[in-house]
Amino acid sequence: MTDIEQIQNKEQIASIGVNDTTNIGSDPEIMLSTSALPIKRASSDNADQISEDVNKKIQKTIDPTFLAFKTRLLRHLNQTLPYDETKVFSYLTETRQEISRILKQSVIQKESHSAIVVGSRNSYKSHLINNELRYLKKEHPEQFIVVRLNGLIHSEHTAIKSIALQLEIELKKLNNDEEGIMPLQIEHSADNDEDEDINVSAGSLTEIFEKILKLLDATKSHSDKKNGNNKAKVSVIFIFDEIDTFAGPVRQTLLYNLFDMVEHSVVPVCILGTTSKLNISEFLEKRVRSRFSQRVIYVPETADLDEFMLTSKENLSPLVPKPDTEDKKHIIEWNELVDNLLKDESSQLFSEIQKNYETFKSQTFLKNSILPLVDGNMEFSELKEAITTCKSIKDYCINQYQNELTAMVQTLSDLELAILIAAARTTLKSKDGTTNFNIAYVEYSNMIKTLNARIPSTNNLNFTSDKILDNLIKLWSKGDLKNIWESLQELKFLTEKGSIGLRESAQAVFYASNYMIQTSTIPFDLRTFNVQITLHDLRRIVSKSSMFYPWTQL
Amino acid sequence: MxxxxxxxxxxxxxxxxxxxxxxxxxxxxxxxxxxxxxxxxxxxxxxxxxxxxxxxxxxxxxxxxxxxxxxxxxxxxxxxxxxxxxxxxxxxxxxxxxxxxxxxxxxxxxxxxxxxxxxxxxxxxxxxxxxxxxxxxxxxxxxxxxxxxxxxxxxxxxxxxxxxxxxxxxxxxxxxxxFPRYDQTQLLTILSQIKYNQLIKSNSTIAFSVIQNFIQLILQSFFSYTGSNINALCDIIDMKWKPYYETIISNDMTLDSTSLYRKTKHLFTFVDEPLDKNNNIDDNDTTVEHELSKLAKYVVIAAYFCSYTESRYDSSLFSRKALIKAGRNPYGRRKQLEEDPTHRPAQTFPLERMLAIFQAIYPLDEIYDTNSGSLEQLLQEPYIKPNIEIFQTIAELYALKWLATSTMNVNIDFFSSKIKWKVNVSWEIILQIAKSVKFDIQQYFSDIQS
Known part of the structure; x- marks a missing residue:
């Protein structure tokens, strides 16, 4: 049966499933393949809806409780569960409280604040902030507006544009929610904003800021009319990712104006920056620093193995939901299993996490390796088995190293390996540690000639046959080897001497492209290369049975 | 799936x-x-x-x-x-x-x-x-x-x-x-699957085994050349399949795999890339003219000498009076170097030196033969005089990147004494060029090449 036929059959079954789902539940093959079941996308939404329903029904017949549990677990791992069901890691509790305090002060008490959260990559900086914002959004809706900026994406110039646009959209949303009592005014101010957007390059930054503030005041007055008290004042929360890029060497106008706004604005403003630079306050200019509240929140790392284990446990076990959901039983059982495995020092999971602690010390890495483990299973018992054996985690770790230089040497063909060894030998011999194609080829041909000299000649035995069986190692021509030389370059075993490699910014690339690169005028054979692997390394990697093994030392 | x-x-x-x-x-x-x-x-x-x-x-x-x-x-x-x-x-x-x-x-x-x-x-x-x-x-x-x-x-x-x-x-x-690279056995399976439907329109098991055998031979012969580059292997298969197939057909499919291999051995010996083919049809290297004039060829050869021989030996290598000198050369004989100097990047030299060597090696005999016997010729140095053509040629060679300068700057004064020159040609090509003007360049390097 061809694939298409199979698909058609499954579609038929799926269409039957609309009326009768019990048929499908009994066929294990279909149950397994539902995730890959290609259902033809109908043009109308209605048909789409039906096919989705079919999908859901089939999935439900697999094991709805397990499916719900699996989705919850995956969401927990990806940190996309709603606020109530998310628990911040216990070692981050203090940091969380601090961030929470600042945000609450500006949203509830309408104070203005600024702070910078400092932590290494993947240290849950944004997660902590987003989590608090989700809480506030739920508890105090329509009390604040979030403006998000990222130093990598926004330049100072576009950041202003972005602030204006985000404010406009958020305010519009806010007013639509409030039954659009004052749509005209907002429309009007939004139009103003549009004008600003167009005239951004014309006006100075302060002017634009004034306009933005006016816009905010308009909202405030509107809200006042509606509620009649100050409570309705809308706070504006700025989230700056990679705030260090705005604290560059040139003037830092944006930060200056924003921090100034914190001090002087009538509207409560909260600025939260995140960065991975520990010395962020040194980046800030004097006048900027004096306006900044000096509140730097350092996100801690896990202190020791015990804490790391505890965090891993929290990472792996979702909170047990209070209402009786279908998957509650599974969650309790799963959490117990994880708890037991982590208590048992001889368990696979424990040793994998210990390995992680000793190398990456990263919950994100753990998460990455756990995701395929969780998703790959169709039954709860399978999942329990998988977490006990941890095969998937081990596979993930093995897979990560399959393209390192060491592993790559083992995938080279014999000729590629011979050339690489020749190149490594010549670099070791040369004074400046470089080689080129000419020299490597001479070394290669010497190697092959010496090897062939050791092989006893069979000419005397075979001279009667019309073609002598060739048992010598083939010496490839210089022209043919250029191919090999280039593929070694592509695999980054060879790098051209003096090449700068990846440039830091788009601007650097632009400048570099304006210069003629001298190396491009050197003939192919004579370009000098550095070898990225030493002969010593090769001796340890190349297997002892290889005929080139003796050549891995001078 | x-x-x-x-x-x-x-x-x-x-x-x-x-x-x-x-x-x-x-x-x-x-x-x-x-x-x-x-x-x-x-x-x-x-x-x-x-x-x-x-x-x-x-x-x-x-x-x-x-x-x-x-x-x-x-x-x-x-x-x-x-x-x-x-x-x-x-x-x-x-x-x-x-x-x-x-x-x-x-x-x-x-x-x-x-x-x-x-x-x-x-x-x-x-x-x-x-x-x-x-x-x-x-x-x-x-x-x-x-x-x-x-x-x-x-x-x-x-x-x-x-x-x-x-x-x-x-x-x-x-x-x-x-995604790691495929190894040889994996490639065999993958290529057999990809190529089976493309190469032959038949469903028989014999056809499949023929294809598999062919791909196996290709892999054994060329895997070391291509590495795991699947595209290169596909190209080689496409190129070699037709002659291989024709050999099978012409022998009424009676050959066993060993004799078939013997018949088609040439297919599995050379990579036979189209570029190489052209070279083989022509009379080897001699026809490679590179569209340079004789003058230009000698300029390139002179530049090559400048880049690859040491200037202190110039008088012994290029002066015709060297033989007359009594005793040994004050700088001693050139020693055999540890590695072939032509394998290393070119050294820079001043333009004057190249002009001098060019003058020494450029043959003028044919021109002066016509005047042989005249008194004038006895006074005449048998060297080519610097003329505009030489400088034109140098400029042309620079534009064609046969010659290069040590600076990256494009707007340069060619006659400035600060400008150092170097040749931008590898040994194989200079051999061809020298051959085409029947200039034995190898003898100049014979005592230093290892």
Whole structure:
């Protein structure tokens, strides 16, 4: 049966499933393949809806409780569960409280604040902030507006544009929610904003800021009319990712104006920056620093193995939901299993996490390796088995190293390996540690000639046959080897001497492209290369049975 | 149904890609050298899951970061429009996207229109590091793009070839799926499957075994040459199959595999790339003229001497009076060097030296033969005089990059004493050139070449 036929059959079954789902539940093959079941996308939404329903029904017949549990677990791992069901890691509790305090002060008490959260990559900086914002959004809706900026994406110039646009959209949303009592005014101010957007390059930054503030005041007055008290004042929360890029060497106008706004604005403003630079306050200019509240929140790392284990446990076990959901039983059982495995020092999971602690010390890495483990299973018992054996985690770790230089040497063909060894030998011999194609080829041909000299000649035995069986190692021509030389370059075993490699910014690339690169005028054979692997390394990697093994030392 | 030898990668990808944004990470990297089945496996996963809306960008077709972000905007719009033609969404001009913020804005607008029908769009960037003007900050922007998009969710599937490029971003801990290179046995299975339907239109098991045997021979002969480059192997197979097939047919398929191999041995001995073929048809190297005049050839040869011999031996190598000198050369004999000097990059030299050597080696005998016997000739030095042609030739050779200078500056004064010159030709080519003017260049190097 061809694939298409199979698909058609499954579609038929799926269409039957609309009326009768019990048929499908009994066929294990279909149950397994539902995730890959290609259902033809109908043009109308209605048909789409039906096919989705079919999908859901089939999935439900697999094991709805397990499916719900699996989705919850995956969401927990990806940190996309709603606020109530998310628990911040216990070692981050203090940091969380601090961030929470600042945000609450500006949203509830309408104070203005600024702070910078400092932590290494993947240290849950944004997660902590987003989590608090989700809480506030739920508890105090329509009390604040979030403006998000990222130093990598926004330049100072576009950041202003972005602030204006985000404010406009958020305010519009806010007013639509409030039954659009004052749509005209907002429309009007939004139009103003549009004008600003167009005239951004014309006006100075302060002017634009004034306009933005006016816009905010308009909202405030509107809200006042509606509620009649100050409570309705809308706070504006700025989230700056990679705030260090705005604290560059040139003037830092944006930060200056924003921090100034914190001090002087009538509207409560909260600025939260995140960065991975520990010395962020040194980046800030004097006048900027004096306006900044000096509140730097350092996100801690896990202190020791015990804490790391505890965090891993929290990472792996979702909170047990209070209402009786279908998957509650599974969650309790799963959490117990994880708890037991982590208590048992001889368990696979424990040793994998210990390995992680000793190398990456990263919950994100753990998460990455756990995701395929969780998703790959169709039954709860399978999942329990998988977490006990941890095969998937081990596979993930093995897979990560399959393209390192060491592993790559083992995938080279014999000729590629011979050339690489020749190149490594010549670099070791040369004074400046470089080689080129000419020299490597001479070394290669010497190697092959010496090897062939050791092989006893069979000419005397075979001279009667019309073609002598060739048992010598083939010496490839210089022209043919250029191919090999280039593929070694592509695999980054060879790098051209003096090449700068990846440039830091788009601007650097632009400048570099304006210069003629001298190396491009050197003939192919004579370009000098550095070898990225030493002969010593090769001796340890190349297997002892290889005929080139003796050549891995001078 | 999985992809052969890529079961792990396939299953992992399947668990990391879903239409439900909340159960998958925002960015995924597929890492592996060329020809390891990255795109194939990824497309297989995406095509087998009809719930996933995805578009593909190929950065090797683009040049700068700006063209990449414009392509991103264009592809997202096109993909969504194609998938949901009923949704009304204003077409935004992708060329208006001038910076990253413009891209974020566009995606936000587009996604907000499609939000009711599609919450998650997957964007495949196939060969991110192949963008010509790639810089280190570009990937960071793309990794953070999802945070800035407020309506809808953007998932990036980045296909990257260069391990070193990926290593720069290892602190971001992006889920990575590595694709190692295929080995010889894996290639045999894969190629037999790919090539079977293309090469022969028959379903018999004999046909399959013939093909498999042929591919096995190709692999045994050329695997060391191609490595695991599957495209190169496919090309070789296509090139060699026809003559091989004809040999089978002409012998009424009676040959056993050993005698068949003997008959077609030439096929498996040489790579036979089309470029080499032309050389073989011609009378080897002598015909390679490089379209240079005789004068130009001697200039190049002189320049080669300057770059590859030491100036202190010039008088003994090029002076005709050297033999008359009594006793030994004050600088001693040239010693055999440890390694062939012609294998190293060229040394620089002043233009004067090249002109002197050129004058010494340029033969004028034929011209002066006509005047032989005249008294005038006794006074005449038998050397070519510097003339405008020589300087024209040098300028021409510089423009053709046979000669180069030590500076990178383009606007230079050729006669400035500060300018150092060097030859830009390798030994093989200079041999051909010398041969074409019957100049025995090898004797000048015979005592120093190892």
């Amino acid at each position: 999985t992809v052969q030898y890529r079961e792990y990668q396939y299953n992992t990808l399947k668990s990391l890609i879903s239409h439900d944004y909340s159960i998958t990470p925002p960015n995924i990297i597929l890492l592996g050298p060329t020809g390891t089945g990255k795109s194939f496996t990824l497309n297989h996963v995406l095509d087998n899951n009809s719930d996933i809306v995805y578009g593909t960008i190929r950065p090797n077709e683009l040049v700068t970061w700006k063209s990449l972000i414009q392509a991103t905007s264009r592809v997202i719009q096109k993909t969504l429009h194609k998938q949901f033609p009923n949704i009304v969404c204003p077409m935004l001009d992708p060329l208006q996207v001038e910076d990253y913020y413009g891209l974020v804005k566009d995606i936000d607008i587009v996604m907000s229109h499609y939000h009711p029908v599609c919450q998650t769009i997957h964007l495949v960037i196939d060969g991110f590091d192949l963008l010509q003007d790639i810089d280190a900050s570009l990937l960071l922007v793309y990794l953070k793009l999802f945070e800035q998009i407020k309506s809808g969710h953007l998932k990036l599937l980045l296909v990257i070839r260069d391990q070193a490029f990926n290593n720069r971003y290892s602190s971001y801990m992006i889920p990575t799926i590595v």
